Amino acid sequence: MIPTSDQALANAARLLERAEIELTNLPLMSQYDDLARSWLTLASLLADRERV
Numbered sequence: 001m002i003p004t005s006d007q008a009l010a011n012a013a014r015l016l017e018r019a020e021i022e023l024t025n026l027p028l029m030s031q032y033d034d035l036a037r038s039w040l041t042l043a044s045l046l047a048d049r050e051r052v
Contacts, residue, residue, distance in 0.1 A: 011039045
């Protein structure tokens with residue numbers, strides 16, 4: 001099932017919250033940030049598709 005743009009944004013927000021917790025573990029923090037960035041990109045693409 002394809003997520004909605006709101007669901008993708010919620011996933012990104014959760015990942016960014018996890019990244020904030022990992023301030024002392026920079027590699028893990030970076031991975032969370034990269035995953036969140038992917039969800040934000042997907043959210044943008046889905047929002048564009050939902051507008052059509």
